[in-house]
Amino acid sequence: MSFQDKLEQYSKIVNERLNNHLMPGKHFGPPERLSDAMRHAVIGSGKRIRPFIIMESAKIFGVNPHRSADVASAVECLHSYSLVHDDLPAMDDDDMRRGKPSCHKAFDEATAILAGDALQSLAFEILARPGSDADPAIRSQLVLEMATAAGWAGMAGGQMMDIELTNHPKKIKLALIQRIHAMKTGAVLEFSAVAGPIIAKAAEDHIHRFREYGKLVGLAFQAADDLLDVTGDSEHLGKRTGKDEISGKPSIVARAGLEKTQKYVNDLEQAAIDLIVPYGTAADDLIEATRFICRREK
Amino acid sequence: MSFQDKLEQYSKIVNERLNNHLMPGKHFGPPERLSDAMRHAVIGSGKRIRPFIIMESAKIFGVNPHRSADVASAVECLHSYSLVHDDLPAMDDDDMRRGKPSCHKAFDEATAILAGDALQSLAFEILARPGSDADPAIRSQLVLEMATAAGWAGMAGGQMMDIELTNHPKKIKLALIQRIHAMKTGAVLEFSAVAGPIIAKAAEDHIHRFREYGKLVGLAFQAADDLLDVTGDSEHLGKRTGKDEISGKPSIVARAGLEKTQKYVNDLEQAAIDLIVPYGTAADDLIEATRFICRREK
Numbered sequence: 001m002s003f004q005d006k007l008e009q010y011s012k013i014v015n016e017r018l019n020n021h022l023m024p025g026k027h028f029g030p031p032e033r034l035s036d037a038m039r040h041a042v043i044g045s046g047k048r049i050r051p052f053i054i055m056e057s058a059k060i061f062g063v064n065p066h067r068s069a070d071v072a073s074a075v076e077c078l079h080s081y082s083l084v085h086d087d088l089p090a091m092d093d094d095d096m097r098r099g100k101p102s103c104h105k106a107f108d109e110a111t112a113i114l115a116g117d118a119l120q121s122l123a124f125e126i127l128a129r130p131g132s133d134a135d136p137a138i139r140s141q142l143v144l145e146m147a148t149a150a151g152w153a154g155m156a157g158g159q160m161m162d163i164e165l166t167n168h169p170k171k172i173k174l175a176l177i178q179r180i181h182a183m184k185t186g187a188v189l190e191f192s193a194v195a196g197p198i199i200a201k202a203a204e205d206h207i208h209r210f211r212e213y214g215k216l217v218g219l220a221f222q223a224a225d226d227l228l229d230v231t232g233d234s235e236h237l238g239k240r241t242g243k244d245e246i247s248g249k250p251s252i253v254a255r256a257g258l259e260k261t262q263k264y265v266n267d268l269e270q271a272a273i274d275l276i277v278p279y280g281t282a283a284d285d286l287i288e289a290t291r292f293i294c295r296r297e298k
Numbered sequence: 299m300s301f302q303d304k305l306e307q308y309s310k311i312v313n314e315r316l317n318n319h320l321m322p323g324k325h326f327g328p329p330e331r332l333s334d335a336m337r338h339a340v341i342g343s344g345k346r347i348r349p350f351i352i353m354e355s356a357k358i359f360g361v362n363p364h365r366s367a368d369v370a371s372a373v374e375c376l377h378s379y380s381l382v383h384d385d386l387p388a389m390d391d392d393d394m395r396r397g398k399p400s401c402h403k404a405f406d407e408a409t410a411i412l413a414g415d416a417l418q419s420l421a422f423e424i425l426a427r428p429g430s431d432a433d434p435a436i437r438s439q440l441v442l443e444m445a446t447a448a449g450w451a452g453m454a455g456g457q458m459m460d461i462e463l464t465n466h467p468k469k470i471k472l473a474l475i476q477r478i479h480a481m482k483t484g485a486v487l488e489f490s491a492v493a494g495p496i497i498a499k500a501a502e503d504h505i506h507r508f509r510e511y512g513k514l515v516g517l518a519f520q521a522a523d524d525l526l527d528v529t530g531d532s533e534h535l536g537k538r539t540g541k542d543e544i545s546g547k548p549s550i551v552a553r554a555g556l557e558k559t560q561k562y563v564n565d566l567e568q569a570a571i572d573l574i575v576p577y578g579t580a581a582d583d584l585i586e587a588t589r590f591i592c593r594r595e596k
Contacts, residue, residue: 029451029481034458038450085415090407109388113411114458117383117418121449124422128442137434143441144426151419152336153327160332160412183327 003288007052010065010072014051017073018042021126030118037107037115038122042080045098049293050075050192053217056286057196057210060279070132071142071195074123078146079188081119082155084112091163120150133199141198149187158184167248177250178219185225186218193217213275220268220294226251227261232298269294301586305350308363308370312349315371316340319424328416335405335413336420340378343396347591348373348490351515354584355494355508358577368430369440369493372421376444377486379417380453382410389461390545418448431497439496447485456482465546475548476517483523484516491515511573518566518592524549525559530596567592 001009022042024035051072058068087094087102088109095105104112126132127142148154161180165172193214197206230253252261272290276283299307320340322333349370356366385392385400386407393403402410424430425440446452459478463470491512495504528551551559570588574581 029477030455031450031458031462033462034450034455081415085411088408088411090411110386110461111458113383113386113388114454114461117379117414117448118450118454120415120418121445121452121454124441125445125449128438128445136438140426140434140437140441143422143438147419147423147426150415151423152329152332152416154419156412156416156419157328157332160329160409163408163412164329164331179327 011048017069053192054195061200074126077119077123081116084116149191154187165250181222185222189218190214216272223252226253309346315367351490352493359498372424375417375421379414382414447489452485479520483520487516488512514570521550524551
């Protein structure tokens, strides 16, 4: 099976799982408007990169993708919550997301804030349910990893710094942009990479190796995003492009130029792949995924 | 020791713990503006009712309050996040909270959204840390209970319905207001009530009893809040009063009148107390706390 076929196959598993988790009829109580907004944000056209990394990393250690699919769904809920809040007028003010109106455009600001909030809660709810993993020690380890990745020293902190440094180009050193990227994007990709060996109860040195891999992929992912903002077209991407320059966002490209950024992404790609090559052919599809992340055109 | 002295003593324990959890120097990474906003929201003058219920419920089953203080800190982070987001202009648009400018007034909207987001993550991070409870099964059970209470069928869902029904007084039946209160306020109070017996590994029938107790206290808490909105003064409360009527918020008082609402609160108080009377003198302070919640003047 080609990598693209596998990405699609895993997406299908995760989408079914997400549909199931987000089916309002299954839970008494959630108001329709809120569950509609949550589904709007989660269900649909996302590439499901983070779920793929979780499911494929776990598979390297022999875990069936159906068994890691709940953890993969949880990270997609977390990621979708962050997109909903990042798009808000007070934040990045984006009208389009994943080829659709962003959540506050399709609904309203209050609904979008609450949908993001409830998606964050749902991510932890899914992780903590006995169904996500039979071992409560694994469940609480995953919650701790994900909460740390999501919080003030991770995703939320990175978004704060991103906003603070917007329109202050002089303040921005390359190391600072890297730190923002590591927090804003890297932390959750790092979680996705370590989740696999954690679910598989792999030894600490494997977890360490996948943590390093996740860090590198996170940096590459965001730098590739900065490249795409300059070189991509918005119809293809499903969101506005050229926005970093207009808004004065911290961007590797703006700081280092296209050529150096491309080399930086290539180097990160190679370093990340080197870390998983020792797993042999079992790592082939994760290597493909790494290339896909670094070379994607949307 | 009087109930008031004990409330103060527990507050002190929780405040120290919160100070510790929110000390930026202890974590590498969080940007100062974000941790300042989080501290603004959490540290200070809150009554710490939810932490008290957790610590005192646990104590009834023999758990030292110092041992339940992390779980109590987590619920206060969750509660504070909800206040920060509820106060946003797109939501209830409140300028004052706990006698201080609300978070988006003291900082700005983007910072307040992120501070709320990061406080929610921190709540789960604290719960999932080995320090909160030695048994990972307890930790993941607490995460599951709190995430369910916080999410679409709990606090966030209740806030959504509260907003949806604002200015639609004709739609509001008493049962619907009760359902909103049960979700918006009751779910987290229910979590606070069951957390004690869960930490203590008490038998299922105790957990069930405390769940019922928490539900009743949640309804009483919000109805007492509706009463205070009419009868309280804003200087005393540290937030605006008379706002429900101005804003057309779903309110028990608006629906049933002052006298009937007072009787409703009294009945809930008695029913809640009846559930914990069987624990004898060990429950005396929780009974006092129940009375305090139902009869409070701020």
